[in-house]
Amino acid sequence: DADVTQTPRNRITKTGKRIMLECSQTKGHDRMYWYRQDPGLGLRLIYYSFDVKDINKGEISDGYSVSRQAQAKFSLSLESAIPNQTALYFCATSDFLGSGYTFGSGTRLTVV
Amino acid sequence: RKEVEQDPGPFNVPEGATVAFNCTYSNSASQSFFWYRQDCRKEPKLLMSVYSSGNEDGRFTAQLNRASQYISLLIRDSKLSDSATYLCVPSDNYGQNFVFGPGTRLSVLP
Numbered sequence: 001d002a003d004v005t006q007t008p009r010n011r012i013t014k015t016g017k018r019i020m021l022e023c024s025q026t027k028g029h030d031r032m033y034w035y036r037q038d039p040g041l042g043l044r045l046i047y048y049s050f051d052v053k054d055i056n057k058g059e060i061s062d063g064y065s066v067s068r069q070a071q072a073k074f075s076l077s078l079e080s081a082i083p084n085q086t087a088l089y090f091c092a093t094s095d096f097l098g099s100g101y102t103f104g105s106g107t108r109l110t111v112v
Numbered sequence: 113r114k115e116v117e118q119d120p121g122p123f124n125v126p127e128g129a130t131v132a133f134n135c136t137y138s139n140s141a142s143q144s145f146f147w148y149r150q151d152c153r154k155e156p157k158l159l160m161s162v163y164s165s166g167n168e169d170g171r172f173t174a175q176l177n178r179a180s181q182y183i184s185l186l187i188r189d190s191k192l193s194d195s196a197t198y199l200c201v202p203s204d205n206y207g208q209n210f211v212f213g214p215g216t217r218l219s220v221l222p
Contacts (some may be wrong), residue, residue, distance in 0.1 A: 035212075042199070042214040043156070090155055095208075100146050101210065103155035 003027050006091050006104035013081050013111055021107050023091030028068045031094045032074040033101070034058075036087040043090065049074055081111040084103060115139060116213035118200050122196065124219045129190050133216045135200030136182045142202035145183050147174055148204070149196040154200055190220045 004025045005047040013019050023032065035058075045058030047066040055066060063085060065077045078085055087090040088108050117136045125131045137145075144163055149154040160167050162183060164177040173186040183202075187194055200213035 040214070043212040045210075084155055088153070099144075100154070100158045101148075103157070105155050106153075108153075 003102050004091055004093055004103065004104035006089075006107050008107060009105065010108045011110070013109070014097070015111055017080055017081050019078045019081055019109070021078075021089055021091075023074045023076070023092075023104055025072050025093045025102075025104075027093050027095075027100075027102055028071075029093035029095050030071065031096065032068065032092070033092040034064075034074070034076045035090045036060070037090065037091065037106075038087050044046075046076065046089075078109075078111075081109075083111045085109065085112050116200055116202060118198075118213040118216045120214060122219050123216065124221055125190055126221050127190055127192060129220075130188045131190060132186045132187065133198055133200075133218075133219065134182055134184050134186045135173040135213055135216075136180075137200075137202040137211075138220070139202060139204075139211070140181065141204055142181075145174070145176060145187065145205040146201040146210075147172075147185050148199040148201060150199060153195050156212075160196070165195075180195075183218075187190055192220050192222060194218060195220045201213075 007022045030051045033048040035043045049068045067075050082096050090106050091104040147159045149159045150156040160174045162174045171188045176183045197217045199214040199215045203210045
C-alpha cells in the first residue's frame with residue numbers, strides 16, 4: 001500500500017457542485033498539506049496542518065476548505081466548484097524535522 | 113523577484129551527457145534545500161536533500177552557494193530514465209515553509 005493515498009484518482013464534476021478530495025497516510029507524520037498544480041505554474045499551497053488541531057491557509061485557499069479528521073487523514077473540499085479549479089491536486093506529508101515531503105499520487109479534477 | 117526561479121528548459125541532451133540545472137532563491141532565511149523529480153502527470157519524488165554546502169548521490173550532485181543564493185543539480189552520464197521535470201525546493205530551518213520552484217524539464221535523447 002502507498003504511504004500517502006489520495007481518493008479519487010480522477011473526478012469530473014459540474015460547476016456549483018460540492019466535492020471532497022481525501023487523503024490518508026501511513027507515515028505517522030504530523031504535517032499534512034494540500035497543493036494544486038497547473039501547467040506552467042508549478043505547485044501552489046492551498047492549506048496545511050501541523051497537527052490535528054492546527055489548520056493554516058496557504059497561498060491560494062479561497063474557494064477551498066479542509067478538515068483534519070485524524071493524524072492520518074486530511075481532506076480538501078470545494079464547496080462550490082468552478083472551472084478554474086480544474087487542476088491536479090496533491091496531498092503531501094512531512095515529519096516535524098522538515099526532511100522533505102512524501103506525496104500522494106494526485107487527484108485529477110475537472111470542473112465542467 | 114520570484115521566491116524560487118528555475119530555467120524551465122527543456123534541456124535536450126544525449127544519453128551519457130552531463131547536464132546541470134541552476135536554481136535561485138530569494139529568501140535568505142532558507143536553510144534546507146531539496147531537489148525533487150516529477151514525471152509527467154505523476155507526483156513529485158524526493159531526489160536529494162541539501163543541508164550544508166552540497167550532497168552527492170551516485171550520478172547526482174547538488175551544490176549550494178548561500179552567498180549567491182543558488183543551488184545547482186548536476187547529473188552525470190545521463191540515462192533515458194532521467195527524463196523528467198526537476199523541482200528546486202528551499203525550506204526554512206523548521207521545515208514549515210517549503211516553496212516549490214516551477215521546475216526544469218529534462219529530456220534525455222537516445
